[in-house]
Amino acid sequence: MRDFEFNLSEIIEESVSGKEDYSGVSFIHGKLDELNSKLTPAQLKSIVDELLDDMFKGEPDED
Amino acid sequence: MRIDSIELSWFRGAALNAEIPAGGKSCVVYGDNGSGKSSFVDGFEYLLCNGKIAHLSVEYADTKQKNCVRNTVTPDDIVSQTIVRFVGGNEVSCKIPNDGSVRFSSTPAPFKQELQTWKRESHILRQDEVAEFVKQTKSQKYKSLRVLLGLQKYEDVYNNFDGLEKFLLEKSNLEALKQKRGWIKEELDKNVKLYTKTDVVQALQEKTSQYNIEYKNIVASASESSEKVSKMIEDIEPGILLHNSLKKIRENKLIEEIRKFLEVKTKAKERLDELTENRLRLLEQAQEYIESHKEVEISVCPVCGAPVDKDKLSTHLEEELEILKDFKESSEKIRAQKRNVARTIEELNSIARDRVLIDWLEDNKDIKQLILEITSFELNIDFGWDIESIRTLSKIKNELNSCLEPYVKEEPPKTAALQTDLLFFNSAYRIIEYESLIDHIKKIEKLQEILQIVKSNIRKKINAITEITLEKITKEIQALWVIIHEDEPIEEIKLVKSDRDQALDIHLKFYGKDQESPILHLSEGYRNSLGLCVFLALAKQEPVDHPLILDDIVSSLDRAHRAFIVDVLKTELADRQVFILTHDTEWFNELNIRLEHKYWNFFKLRKWESPETGIIVDKAKFDWDEIITFLPEDTNAAGNATRTVMHHELDKIAELLKVRHPFVRGSKNEEIGPVKHMEAIIAQSQNKYRINIDGKWQSYTDPLDTWTDAYQLLNSWSNRGSHTGTITDREVERMVKRCQESLEYFICPTCCKPVWMLDKGTDYKRCDCGKLRWKL
Numbered sequence: 047m048r049d050f051e052f053n054l055s056e057i058i059e060e061s062v063s064g065k066e067d068y069s070g071v072s073f074i075h076g077k078l079d080e081l082n083s084k085l086t087p088a089q090l091k092s093i094v095d096e097l098l099d100d101m102f103k104g105e106p107d108e109d
Numbered sequence: 110m111r112i113d114s115i116e117l118s119w120f121r122g123a124a125l126n127a128e129i130p131a132g133g134k135s136c137v138v139y140g141d142n143g144s145g146k147s148s149f150v151d152g153f154e155y156l157l158c159n160g161k162i163a164h165l166s167v168e169y170a171d172t173k174q175k176n177c178v179r180n181t182v183t184p185d186d187i188v189s190q191t192i193v194r195f196v197g198g199n200e201v202s203c204k205i206p207n208d209g210s211v212r213f214s215s216t217p218a219p220f221k222q223e224l225q226t227w228k229r230e231s232h233i234l235r236q237d238e239v240a241e242f243v244k245q246t247k248s249q250k251y252k253s254l255r256v257l258l259g260l261q262k263y264e265d266v267y268n269n270f271d272g273l274e275k276f277l278l279e280k281s282n283l284e285a286l287k288q289k290r291g292w293i294k295e296e297l298d299k300n301v302k303l304y305t306k307t308d309v310v311q312a313l314q315e316k317t318s319q320y321n322i323e324y325k326n327i328v329a330s331a332s333e334s335s336e337k338v339s340k341m342i343e344d345i346e347p348g349i350l351l352h353n354s355l356k357k358i359r360e361n362k363l364i365e366e367i368r369k370f371l372e373v374k375t376k377a378k379e380r381l382d383e384l385t386e387n388r389l390r391l392l393e394q395a396q397e398y399i400e401s402h403k404e405v406e407i408s409v410c411p412v413c414g415a416p417v418d419k420d421k422l423s424t425h426l427e428e429e430l431e432i433l434k435d436f437k438e439s440s441e442k443i444r445a446q447k448r449n450v451a452r453t454i455e456e457l458n459s460i461a462r463d464r465v466l467i468d469w470l471e472d473n474k475d476i477k478q479l480i481l482e483i484t485s486f487e488l489n490i491d492f493g494w495d496i497e498s499i500r501t502l503s504k505i506k507n508e509l510n511s512c513l514e515p516y517v518k519e520e521p522p523k524t525a526a527l528q529t530d531l532l533f534f535n536s537a538y539r540i541i542e543y544e545s546l547i548d549h550i551k552k553i554e555k556l557q558e559i560l561q562i563v564k565s566n567i568r569k570k571i572n573a574i575t576e577i578t579l580e581k582i583t584k585e586i587q588a589l590w591v592i593i594h595e596d597e598p599i600e601e602i603k604l605v606k607s608d609r610d611q612a613l614d615i616h617l618k619f620y621g622k623d624q625e626s627p628i629l630h631l632s633e634g635y636r637n638s639l640g641l642c643v644f645l646a647l648a649k650q651e652p653v654d655h656p657l658i659l660d661d662i663v664s665s666l667d668r669a670h671r672a673f674i675v676d677v678l679k680t681e682l683a684d685r686q687v688f689i690l691t692h693d694t695e696w697f698n699e700l701n702i703r704l705e706h707k708y709w710n711f712f713k714l715r716k717w718e719s720p721e722t723g724i725i726v727d728k729a730k731f732d733w734d735e736i737i738t739f740l741p742e743d744t745n746a747a748g749n750a751t752r753t754v755m756h757h758e759l760d761k762i763a764e765l766l767k768v769r770h771p772f773v774r775g776s777k778n779e780e781i782g783p784v785k786h787m788e789a790i791i792a793q794s795q796n797k798y799r800i801n802i803d804g805k806w807q808s809y810t811d812p813l814d815t816w817t818d819a820y821q822l823l824n825s826w827s828n829r830g831s832h833t834g835t836i837t838d839r840e841v842e843r844m845v846k847r848c849q850e851s852l853e854y855f856i857c858p859t860c861c862k863p864v865w866m867l868d869k870g871t872d873y874k875r876c877d878c879g880k881l882r883w884k885l
Contacts, residue, residue, distance in 0.1 A: 052263055052266075052570055052574065054266060054567075057563060057566045057567055057570060058563055060566055061559060061562040061563045061566050062559060062562075065559075068552075068555050068556060068559050069552045069555070069556065070552070070556040070559075071556070071559060074273075081266060081269045081270070081273075082266060083262075083265065084262075084265040084268075084269075085265075085269050085272065087272060087276075090269065090272040090273060090276055091276050091280065093273065094273060094276040094277050094280050095280065097273075097277070098277075098280060098281055101552055101553075101556070102549070102552075
């Protein structure tokens with residue numbers, strides 16, 4: 047009963063398949079090990095901080 | 110991983126060392142209510158759940174529940190303890206001293222952690238929990254089962270993504286960013302009317318060229334243009350203000366107000382002249398009247414002083430009043446108009462003091478002089494209003510108007526277009542922030558969309574796994590249900606996923622009709638039975654060497670269904686170690702008879718007397734081979750064990766053969782021991798026990814000598830402590846032998862089956878071959 051197929055990486059691939067390359071998705075891919083276990087709110091907040099840094103790093107705000 | 114023993118010491122109801130020595134076998138533990146059965150379950154659960162016992166947690170939420178697990182009379186210097194030993198040498202224990210500390214230990218050291226990965230809910234089932242699942246709501250059912258179904262880890266992953274989405278929205282300030290985007294959009298709507306950087310750049314390039322500014326980039330060019338246009342507006346605005354002030358002076362209503370004043374003044378003068386003439390005429394008339402009417406009584410008018418006939422005085426006075434009213438009204442009109450003239454002069458004075466005009470008037474001294482002549486005209490409301498002066502004032506204003514004519518004739522240049530451009534330049538740079546915000550928000554929204562899709566796909570996966578798992582569990586439940594409820598109208602029990610996520614329910618067929626809820630149609634007994642099947646089906650998903658503990662789980666089942674539970678134990682759970690705790694004598698005896706002693710141990714707990722005495726466990730079954738090993742050295746142990754066996758066996762036999770005892774009041778009925786049973790069996794066997802020899806039924810008397818000897822020896826053993834009874838070691842050896850032989854007399858010498866093997870109607874029990882029978 048414990049051996050059902052549950053591959054988070056595949057679920058994410060399936061979720062973004064056929065769509066444009068979204069910012070943040072590759073970052074989430076890099077966090078799969080963590081996301082596959084039970085995380086506390088503090089841990090999730092920390093991941094989101096990193097995620098936002100990753101998404102908007104070096105973004106120019108002048109023309 | 111079979112349990113070798115559960116040992117308690119000053120833990121819950123136990124005093125010094127209460128132990129169930131399971132030896133790896135399944136166990137049935139009988140005890141009255143309050144005898145301490147559940148203390149053993151508590152001891153196991155305490156170790157399994159790292160110091161938590163679920164049914165106590167409502168009242169005792171303290172750390173490791175240490176305030177409720179120590180026996181209430183435990184001496185302060187004694188450590189309470191629960192130990193579970195496993196076959197093979199592993200053991201887990203916990204010591205709870207009086208100082209509030211709790212110390213777990215295990216052999217080997219990591220074994221405690223391994224044990225605590227076992228789920229309580231699929232290893233322990235207590236009486237009050239049996240029907241709990243059936244009664245729960247759909248979402249509660251899911252919550253109860255998700256750990257047991259192995260879904261919790263997937264739910265954890267789902268919750269992680271749910272948390273990611275929540276914190277993404279929170280930490281990115283998405284709502285605030287959207288609000289800011291709205292504000293900038295409003296500004297662009299108002300001042301720029303363009304919404305892409307490309308369009309704004311193009312417009313900027315065009316507009317900057319109009320002001321002879323070379324385009325560099327949005328920020329620099331807009332800033333430079335804004336500065337230039339502001340300067341232009343600044344240059345133009347004083348001229349506009351001056352023009353407006355001069356226009357106001359010229360449009361000042363002084364001349365008109367003076368004209369109105371002169372009109373009311375002239376009219377008032379006419380009225381005054383008329384009044385004077387009227388008075389003169391009255392005086393002349395009065396003189397004439399007095400001369401010609403010397404003898405007639407006359408009156409004098411109090412207003413004009415003229416003589417009036419008494420009968421005409423009233424009319425005369427009315428006329429006088431009208432004249433005076435009219436005069437007074439004219440006078441008020443003059444004063445009002447005086448105020449109007451004074452106000453217009455003050456207005457003109459106020460405009461002339463404006464900062465915009467002061468410098469200009471210095472350069473236009475003739476105009477300044479004219480204004481001064483007007484504004485310095487001293488007018489008191491009561492004096493200085495001679496007509497000539499007033500007419501002069503009007504002429505000065507006329508002259509002033511003529512002088513201003515050339516300055517107000519031509520309008521100064523307009524600034525509206527410049528103002529529009531200024532707003533454009535001031536807002537144009539916002540397009541950068543606007544586009545950046547749109548991009549930023551889009552990225553977050555897209556990621557949110559992805560997280561929602563991932564969540565949705567995880568949920569689909571969980572739902573699929575749930576359905577497969579439920580199908581498997583359903584098969585187990587159905588297999589168990591059929592054993593307990595064969596040929597009954599409740600069938601096809603199914604655990605099914607609800608239409609909504611994270612919800613389960615039980616479907617079944619009731620008299621051939623599908624029902625979506627078991628609550629409507631199932632009695633309390635059926636609900637318990639169903640709950641038991643669900644628990645056992647889930648427990649069967651655990652590794653086969655994990656024990657199951659069933660604490661008083663058949664209370665609401667009738668005798669027939671309890672019998673089927675035995676079938677479940679013998680078939681579906683044959684390869685598992687099961688602990689059954691019960692307070693029901695009949696059920697205990699049935700289990701004792703039907704379960705193979707090769708795989709099962711039976712224990713009885715003595716009536717619980719006090720916390721100091723605690724729980725006392727008696728082994729309810731010894732093998733004769735084991736008892737014989739006590740001899741000849743330990744006749745005491747052999748005697749006790751023999752009595753225990755006889756107590757247990759004769760209890761069972763007496764019940765099966767319906768051996769009657771004289772009525773004894775109250776709880777003493779429960780205390781009938783082997784001596785009383787033996788005595789009753791000997792007495793009743795002569796009429797009831799028959800053997801078939803050569804086709805003829807005869808009273809079966811062969812056992813009587815052995816039974817009588819066994820009875821006397823057991824009686825002596827029971828009374829050995831009293832002053833009337835003694836028993837020697839040789840007699841104990843004989844008692845062991847006689848008791849063993851006594852039980853064998855219930856077994857058929859031909860078919861080797863017991864005399865209670867089969868029912869012959871309701872009248873007899875008989876062995877398999879029919880050689881022995883016992884009349885009921």
